[in-house]
Amino acid sequence: MTEKLFYRNAYLWEAGGTVLAVEKSGKSVRILLDRTIFYPEGGGQPSDRGIIAGEGFRIFVEKVHGKDEVWHEGKLEGRLPEPGEPVRMIVDAEWRYENMRQHTGQHILSAVFKDLYDANTTGFQIFEGYNKIEIDYPGELDWDMILDVERRANEVVWRNLPVQVEVYEELPEELRNKLRKELSDKVKPPIRIVSIPGVDVIPCGGTHVRSTGEVGIIKVVNFYRKSRKLWRIEFACGNRALKYLDELLDDYWKSLDEMPNKNRPLFERVGELKGEVERLEGEKDSLRRELWGWKARALLNEALEIGGIRVVAHLEEAPLKDAQAFVVHLVDKNPNTVALIVGENYVIFAKNKGVEGLSMNDLLREVLSKTGGGGGGSEVLARGGGFRAKPEEVLELAIDALKQSLS
Ligand SMILES: [Zn+2]
Structure with missing residues (x-):
């Protein structure tokens, strides 16, 4: 012992x-x-x-x-x-003293949640930079309600009330009635009762500061619903509250400084930037479509004619994702068209939906049987890669395979 x-x-x-x-x-x-x-x-x-x-x-x-x-x-x-x-x-006195401040702050915060919203605290944890409690509250919580709790909790801090600890072998009935939470059967004597006069009475085995003033400040930094009935409240007290806010402010000012317009509020600047990004995206999209139009016309001009079908056979330099977006656009807009696109390490075979009696997946299988590699797809679109052949050779094989399946 x-x-x-x-x-x-x-x-x-x-x-x-x-x-x-x-x-x-x-x-x-x-x-x-x-x-x-x-x-x-x-x-x-x-x-x-x-x-x-x-x-x-x-x-x-x-x-x-x-x-x-x-x-x-x-x-x-x-x-x-x-x-x-x-x-x-x-x-390590600094670590421990800060933990005592956080812990005592938790008693106060939990007491105010109980008092204002009849919400019991079901969990508590101190982390390096902040703390969390879980409260049992089936309704909705919003920032106004949270800030109300925070204001009242800080009033308790600033009234500098004593934090009293008493140990009982058996709890007097009168004290039992004052407890913030019913005593669990798990709590065995001696029972340590921590009380703040007029604010809170609770059994607790932690360490606390002597008076509420030592908590310094209680700042709720975040809250969110954890489950149907439970809400998680994140907060910090004492020096950790200052440190938390300092880090947040540092982040805030650095972010504002990154903006073309450095005037507060930041969220308006973010809104402006977001609008600008959306405008540029739209512009990019229309430029891309224009480019695709030119590219499609150029490729269709050089298209082969196989069995009455226009066949675009092309060695592509763009990465797979961009190439696929273009190819889908190309065959969608042009009836009676098949595209055989071969990139550095991929192929895309696509056809206009109206082209009958031809499966891109079958075509890919035929090519893969000669080049090795893998891939797959559907009747209208198939992708593959990992060939043991040069792109030009793969393209030739694809054209041959297409000729065969159309003959
Ligand atoms: Zn405690």
């Missing part, structure tokens, strides 16, 4: 302890102490980081876990510690 000093004083960044057990795997070690100031992962709060040091060794703690026995995991520098040895623990 490890004595959890963080429950007595959440602000204890340094303390001494004694090694109870050590396990080694590669360059990592797991160490068990008689007491700890390291918070183990749990209840949405990530585990602490820091250093456990003794005579001739240091452990850079990356992960802490366990309930009764708290194990500290990390990289070992120096010799392996032995049971019975004294150690010095130092937690």
Whole structure:
């Protein structure tokens, strides 16, 4: 059993302890102490980081876990510690203090959601840069509602109310009635009750700041529906809220700076740019059609006449996607026409739908039987590639195959 000093004083960044057990795997070690100031992962709060040091060794703690026995995991520098040895623990105070601010901010935010919309918090997780809660709310949420919650939550922060922690073997009925959420059967005594007078009463095993003012600020940064009844709310508190907003602003100003017109608001500039892109796309489309028209006329002028059908046989330089778009356009617009297009590493055989008694897929199979490679398609359009022959040879074979199937 490890004595959890963080429950007595959440602000204890340094303390001494004694090694109870050590396990080694590669360059990592797991160490068990008689007491700890390291918070183990749990209840949405990530585990602490820091250093456990003794005579001739240091452990850079990356992960802490366990309930009764708290194990500290990390990289070992120096010799392996032995049971019975004294150690010095130092937690990464900045990381932990910010986690305490996020965690306390969550209590406040969840309490306001309950108060305003009777929405219970069903999940909570602290990440590096922000936090999320899940709330049970079957209706619609919008930004106005969210900002209302945020404003009230920050009022609680700025009133600088005490955050009180009390431990009970049995919960008094009067206190039980005040709980934000019914006590789960899973919660076994001693029960830790965290309360903010007039705002929130909830059992919790995390670490919290002493007064709401220390949370600094609560900023909701995003929200969305997660399932029919659950909404996910993303938020940040304290320094992490500032950092989040700084990054967002950095992105905002850089984006605005990329615009030809650098005047706010950005979304209007984006709208202008989008309109411009659409206009250019339209222009490109009409230019392409014009080009296709010229190209089609030139190719049809040189078309072969096989069995009463106009056959465009062409060595193409354009990539497959562009070539296919053109070929489909060509045969669609010109009755009684078949196109045999051979590119660097592809063929496209296409016919006008009105041409009867001729399958592009069969034609491709016939060519593939001589050149190797693969492909397939339908009666009107077939594509292939991977031949063991030069494009000119493939084109000759295609013309021959077409002549044969039309004779
Ligand atoms: Zn808590």
